[in-house]
Amino acid sequence: MKNPLLKFAFVAAFFVSCFFNNPLQAQGKKPVKDYYLIKVYHCNANEQVNSVLDYLEKAYLPAAHKMGFKPIGVFTRFDNDTATDKRVYVFVPSQNVASLLLLDDAIVKDANVQANGKNYLQATYNHPPYQRIETIVLTAFKDHPFFALPKLTGPLTERIYELRSYEGSNETFYHQKVKMFNEGGEINIFKRLNFNAVFYAEVLSGCHMPDLMYMTTFNNIADRDAHWKLFGNDPEWKKLSGMPEYDHTVSTANIYLLHPAAFSDF
Secondary structure, X not given: OOOHHHHHHHHHHHHHHHHHOOHHHHOOOOXXXXXXXXXXXXXXXXXXXXXXXXXXXXXXXXXXXXXXXXXXXXXXXXXXXXXXXXXXXXXXXEOOHXXXXXXXXXXXXXXXXXXXXXXXXXXXXXXXXXXXXXXXEEEEOOOOOOOOOOOOOOOHHHOEEEEEEEEOOOHHHHHHHHHHHXXXXXXXXXXXXXXXXXXXXXXXXXXXXXXXXXXXXXXXXXXHHHHHHHHHHOHHHHHHHOOHHHOOOOOEEEEEEEEEOOOOOO
């Protein structure tokens, strides 16, 4: 389309249609898989962390729930008190990727959000509630197409949610690592060893690409360490990780240990 106004109108109409009408539901078909939105609030002080958490609890989550987005996970870094880059993570699943892309714009237009999130939304330029927001959009792995609520028994305050990010040096190596999880059977090993995975997904848009991310969960830090020891010694994992076709598939691995916020949905 040469006319920019017509092009804009077409794109806007498409996303509005996707947001308010799920084509799979209209056809009576079951959704194929989940999409995920991960928002990372980067903060430099506990005051900012508390400001973000207050906004999420009193404004963001209630509005998102009202729009049908649930459950939503909210997490802080295990080492937030000592880390220079303190973080708050928000995890939102949906079976409609367009709805995730439009979520933030819809939320800030909510009257209750404007009222309950006033301190956050009207913060002054020289006293911001965070340093920057990082946004990641993901699509679920084919062998784990829908997120799963963790089956944990430990107290919420002690639980560990481990978020991992595996980058590849190029698309070829990256896709081999994705294959290792799916066809290779790495997901099945995690399942057999009761890692309580929430999701496995490919990053569609983010700061670090090509990249995959996944989250496993544990009752506490000792439980987490015991599980990874079992994984490292597992014969099936040793066989899989020793296959030449999976050599050098991860160029950078980032590991984030997280605690669920008191008001998190899981």
